[in-house]
Structures are given as C-alpha cells and as structure tokens.
Amino acid sequence: MANLSFIFCEILMILATILLVVEPVKCYSKQHKALFVFGDSLYDPGNNKYLNDTKLKAAATMWPYGETYFKHPTGRVCDGRTVSDLIAQFAKLPILPPYLQPGTHRFTDGANFASGGSGVLSETHPGTIRLRLQLSYFKAVKESLKQKLGDEKAKNVLNDAVYLFSIGSNDYFSFYQTYPNASQFYKGKFVKMVIANLTSVLKEIYDLGGRKIALQNVGPLGCVPFMKAIDSKLGSACADEASSLARIHNRYLSIVLNKLESHLPGFKYSIFDFYNAFADRVNNPSKYGFKEGKAACCGSGAYRGGKCGWTTINGTKLYQVCSNPREYLWFDGAHPTESANFQLAKLLWNGDPKITGPYNMKQLFKL
Numbered sequence: 521m522a523n524l525s526f527i528f529c530e531i532l533m534i535l536a537t538i539l540l541v542v543e544p545v546k547c548y549s550k551q552h553k554a555l556f557v558f559g560d561s562l563y564d565p566g567n568n569k570y571l572n573d574t575k576l577k578a579a580a581t582m583w584p585y586g587e588t589y590f591k592h593p594t595g596r597v598c599d600g601r602t603v604s605d606l607i608a609q610f611a612k613l614p615i616l617p618p619y620l621q622p623g624t625h626r627f628t629d630g631a632n633f634a635s636g637g638s639g640v641l642s643e644t645h646p647g648t649i650r651l652r653l654q655l656s657y658f659k660a661v662k663e664s665l666k667q668k669l670g671d672e673k674a675k676n677v678l679n680d681a682v683y684l685f686s687i688g689s690n691d692y693f694s695f696y697q698t699y700p701n702a703s704q705f706y707k708g709k710f711v712k713m714v715i716a717n718l719t720s721v722l723k724e725i726y727d728l729g730g731r732k733i734a735l736q737n738v739g740p741l742g743c744v745p746f747m748k749a750i751d752s753k754l755g756s757a758c759a760d761e762a763s764s765l766a767r768i769h770n771r772y773l774s775i776v777l778n779k780l781e782s783h784l785p786g787f788k789y790s791i792f793d794f795y796n797a798f799a800d801r802v803n804n805p806s807k808y809g810f811k812e813g814k815a816a817c818c819g820s821g822a823y824r825g826g827k828c829g830w831t832t833i834n835g836t837k838l839y840q841v842c843s844n845p846r847e848y849l850w851f852d853g854a855h856p857t858e859s860a861n862f863q864l865a866k867l868l869w870n871g872d873p874k875i876t877g878p879y880n881m882k883q884l885f886k887l
C-alpha cells in the first residue's frame with residue numbers, strides 16, 4: 521500500500537512539475553530506503569570521469585568497457601553492471617549515478633561516491649577520491665537533504681539507509697608493490713593502520729546517522745591477472761604474499777565490526793566474504809558456469825593482465841578481447857565481468873550467514 525501511495529505521489533509530482541504548479545519536491549516513502557556507496561573501482565559508476573587527472577579520467581572510458589549492459593563505456597571497469605549497481609536494483613532503487621556527475625541528484629535514493637584506484641589511506645593513489653574525501657561528499661549530501669526535507673526527515677533517511685563499502689585492495693596493492701618482501705610484523709602494522717582509518721570513517725558515518733553498514737571484504741589480491749602477469753615465475757598459481765595481506769585485513773575487519781556492534785547502539789552490519797567466494801571461482805570456474813577463471817576477457821600479454829581498451833593514435837588495437845564475456849570470471853586484468861558480479865551481488869544480497877553475515881543486505885534493508 522505504501523508503495524502504491526508512493527507511486528501515486530510520484531505521478532502527482534510529475535504532473536505538478538509539468539504544469540509548474542509547485543516546485544518539484546520529491547516523494548518520500550517509508551518503504552523507500554537509500555543506498556550510499558563508498559569504495560574503489562569495483563563499485564565506481566564513473567566518478568573518475570570527472571576527476572582532473574587525465575590518466576584516471578581515461579581509464580574505463582574506452583570501448584569495450586560497458587559493451588554488454590550499457591552498450592557504451594560509462595567509466596565502470598566492467599563489461600556491464602558492478603555489484604553496487606546490482607544491489608541498487610535488488611533494493612528496487614535506480615542505478616545510482618556517479619556523485620560527481622553534473623546535474624540534479626535524487627539523494628533520497630542515495631549516492632555513489634566510489635572511485636577507481638582509491639584506498640582507505642590518503643597516500644594510496646593521490647588524485648582519486650580517497651575514502652575521507654568520499655566521506656566529506658557524504659556530509660555535503662546530508663546538508664542537501666536537510667535543506668530539502670528538514671532535519672527530522674533527513675535524519676530518518678540517513679537512519680534507514682544502507683551504507684555499502686568495497687575498500688582496501690588498493691592500499692594493499694600499493695604496499696605489496698613497494699614492499700614485496702615485508703616481514704610479518706610490518707605487514708601486521710600496515711593492516712592495523714588501514715583498519716584504524718577505516719574504523720574511524722565507519723564511526724563518523726554512525727555519528728552522522730548511519731546505522732546499517734555492509735562491506736565486501738578484500739579479495740584474493742594475488743590471483744588478479746595483472747598481478748600474475750607481473751610475476752611470471754608464479755606460473756598459474758596466485759601470488760600468495762599479496763593475498764596474505766587481504767587475509768590479515770579480513771580477519772581484523774570481522775573483529776572490528778563485531779566490536780562496533782557491541783559499542784554502538786543500533787549499529788548493524790553485513791560482511792560479504794568476497795575473498796573466499798572469489799577464490800573458489802578462480803580455482804573452480806566450471807562449477808560456477810565459467811570457462812575461464814585465470815585469464816581476463818580483455819587485455820594484453822600474459823593472462824591478458826595488461827590494459828584493456830587502449831589503441832594507438834591511428835586506431836590499432838593494443839589488446840585482445842573475448843567474444844563472450846559471460847564465459848569469463850575476469851573482464852580485465854583486475855575486475856570481474858558482469859556475470860561474475862551478478863553471482864557476487866546475489867551472495868551479498870541474500871547469501872547465507874557463512875558467506876554474508878551476521879545480516880545479509882536484504883535483511884539490512886528490511887530492518
């Protein structure tokens with residue numbers, strides 16, 4: 521019923537807007553919960569297109585990125601939708617546009633701040649929208665909602681919203697590439713610093729009104745085609761040193777989220793075990809309907825781990841591309857295909873507690 525009255529209100533507002541009777545105000549339905557997305561390239565819907573750095577701008581704005589779903593490059597490093605796009609659709613929300621996209625935004629649906637290459641730490645890939653900057657954008661969204669809806673309603677939107685994160689991989693890629701032989705002690709120290717910064721951002725979101733946090737943990741970094749292409753000694757194996765950073769991170773992450781839940785009244789969370797879900801697909805692609813789990817669909821060199829989409833000035837392709845991305849787990853040297861994302865998003869949405877817990881996202885949206 522609430523949905524019907526919401527639709528009715530929407531139709532009225534569209535008519536009112538056409539007739540210029542009232543200023544276009546947005547309808548707020550109790551059932552309608554917002555999704556705020558923070559993160560890296562796995563969730564970036566094209567924010568990097570609006571950055572000043574020309575290299576960051578160029579990545580993923582070339583064909584064949586976007587070929588299967590959007591039919592044109594959007595800035596997503598995927599042939600189609602990302603996990604965060606799919607989660608928005610599962611939650612009956614529109615796909616969230618890049619926060620930096622000019623024009624009007626409907627923040628009662630949420631916003632997507634994710635930026636390819638970004639990390640938790642400010643030192644990771646300067647020029648991207650690092651996590652703290654994403655948080656400051658979120659603060660601006662809160663102010664905009666307060667102006668539009670008033671303090672009370674804005675507070676309700678933020679309380680009811682779900683906050684989704686994919687962050688950390690780039691901090692560890694950078695660390696691993698700088699210190700490939702770091703000691704166990706030094707690795708532990710670095711992970712603690714990343715987790716401490718991430719925790720402080722989560723606490724600020726709580727202070728700003730956020731109550732429901734969902735995170736996908738850090739994946740098996742050493743299995744990424746571009747990492748394997750760098751280290752030819754590995755053969756077809758994954759670079760375990762890189763993956764070990766992800767495993768330490770993921771262990772701390774579970775502990776920290778559990779602590780937050782016990783300290784912060786009303787705080788609820790999901791952690792999606794992306795690491796194990798993805799590693800299992802790399803090792804047993806056929807079990808999940810993929811023909812290829814190691815090499816990318818699009819790229820160059822070993823495992824097609826090199827850049828996808830690049831051409832010379834005269835248009836000569838510097839990469840190969842597969843004919844059917846559905847057969848592949850990886851679309852390019854570091855990112856899953858849409859068909860892999862679909863499986864991952866389903867696990868995040870309503871996976872059982874072994875893979876997504878203590879709540880899954882479907883449950884978080886219902887709370």
Ligand SMILES: *[C@@H]1O[C@H](CO)[C@@H](O)[C@H](O)[C@H]1NC(C)=O
Pocket residue numbers: 570571572
């Ligand atoms: C890009 O540069 C302009 C001019 O210096 C600045 O105003 C703008 O905020 C920058 N954009 C981003 C996303 O950093």
Ligand SMILES: *[C@@H]1O[C@H](CO)[C@@H](O)[C@H](O)[C@H]1NC(C)=O
Pocket residue numbers: 700701
């Ligand atoms: C790391 O250790 C390996 C041997 O385990 C060695 O071959 C390599 O040169 C070392 N790399 C650096 C940057 O120290």
Ligand SMILES: *[C@@H]1O[C@H](CO)[C@@H](O)[C@H](O)[C@H]1NC(C)=O
Pocket residue numbers: 641642643712713716717720
């Ligand atoms: C966050 O990371 C910075 C390095 O970027 C570090 O100096 C700082 O101590 C960290 N903050 C916390 C709360 O650990």
Ligand SMILES: *[C@@H]1O[C@H](CO)[C@@H](O)[C@H](O)[C@H]1NC(C)=O
Pocket residue numbers: 832834835836
């Ligand atoms: C385009 O340039 C490459 C070198 O960058 C050259 O090898 C190739 O022959 C050129 N192709 C055409 C069609 O001119």
